[in-house]
Amino acid sequence: MPRRRGMSARLKLTLSYAGIVVVSGVLLLAAVALYLLRYIPDVQIIADIRVPNRSDLIRAFVPVAIAVMVALLAIGLGGGWLLAGRMLAPLERISDAARLAAQGSLSHRVRLEGPRDEFRDLADVFDGMLEQLEAHVAEQQRFAANASHELRTPLAISQTLLEVARDDPDRDAEELIARLREVNTRAIALTEALLLLSRAEQRTFPRQLVDLSLLAEEAVEALLPLADRRGVAVEVGGAAAPMLGSSALLPQLVTNLVLNAIVHNLPSGGAVAVRTHMMPQAVALVVENTGERLSEHRIATLVEPFQRGSERTRDDHAGAGLGLAIVQRITETHGGTLVLTPRAEGGLVVTVWFPLPYPR
Known part of the structure; x- marks a missing residue:
């Protein structure tokens, strides 16, 4: 059963950035409320002009604080979404290259520009891996083609010798057997060499x-x-x-x-x-x-x-x-x-x- 896809990394980073901004705003407003309003008494001050007390300031401060928090949340979400997109853009390029490689296209490269950082190092390592894979696959394809040709040659020679012997009943049987033995020996030697080469490439053997x-x-x-x-x-x-x-x-x-x-x-x-x-x-x-x-x-x-x-x-x-x-x-x-x-x-x-x- 396929697993349900969760939140994207960009959304997680956006929520993280917005959360940090909102928490910072809450702490700042809390600091203002604790260290400024505490010095204002909550009693009616009698003077020639009206002097607001603590309750008056709180009633005036709360709507402004709410508006500020909403603005900070909007800025955190919008800015976080844009910033996360820019930060994750190199990973998207690497993902596209990996997707193409999985489909069999090993010639594509990330070629990430800009100063050297963790993303640039990752892209360079990925490009190097693709180059090695492309060279290895090309070598294996060339090897398989050569091996097929080399193995087909003795079989074709054997078939030709047998056809000639069938069409020429007077042909020397000893000569035919000697030639077939020679061709067969070459085919066996080539097969053993291919098996040994495959074994050497496995890198798993007791030392x-x-x-x-x-x-x-x-x-x-x-x-x-x-x-x-x-x-x-x-x-x-x-x-x-x-x-x-x-x-x-x-x-x-x-x-x-x-x-x-x-x-x-x-x-x-x-x-x-x-x-x-x-x-x-x-x-x-x-x-x-x-x-x-x-x-x-x-x-x-x-x-x-x-x-x-x-x-x-x-x-x-x-x-x-x-x-x-x-x-x-x-x-x-x-x-x-x-x-x-x-x-x-x-x-x-x-x-x-x-x-x-x-x-x-």
Whole structure:
């Protein structure tokens, strides 16, 4: 059952202003009555001319006092209504912007003018929130469109392969199975990456003490066969780097960084260096790899979903362009900072900073 709407804030403020004005007038008139009339006797004064006594003054004072109170009440109500309207005008603009936002229009802004006060601060905070919401919604829409496209591609390829096999009964079945397996593997990897990215954005996971140096050694050991096949030398080292975080997400972060460094490297003779550092206020994981020269503009797009460091290939480890996007989300959920720096000789240096579990 909907609740009945009460008095508006403007009416409440108007009644409050009018009440203050009337009470002030009553107190003033009471002060006059108590401290002025008390010194006038209530007896008939005999003199050459008529001298009014207390009763005469009270009879003359009461109608004037009533007229004054009515005037004060009218002034309090009228002035309070106008003053409350001016005071609440910024809130009405914010309410209109919130109403439009609730209807799906996030581009509207309050843009309150005038000197800085509580209403101006509230409007600026609301505008900032709308900007963040608009950017987040745009990112989600772009991500959903890209994800739909990426997921539709392997399905379309599978359908094409099956149609070709149906029209060509003599086609090699082993080749068809191998191609379907490759396409299916890519679709599964993309789906798992999307699920991991969604999990990282939820920011709800148990935290425990994790050593980044151990995770780096495990990731390098697991990916060493891939590095050997590609002719990439991998070096790992550094100090112990303990931090509080997810024992499921952080290994994925380290693995993604090492995998990207191996895959996006020189065709031959490449190198990858993985190091961990312990600082007074933070721990750092640094992954450096050789490779092609990258511009600052290109580096700025690498953390966006479905952006790849190189052109799409038919490599089993070409990826779906979610590696660094997942790293970025996991880093943010742990209160860390991801920094990408191009190497002068070509390649990339990725540094991930995390706060210490117990600051020194």
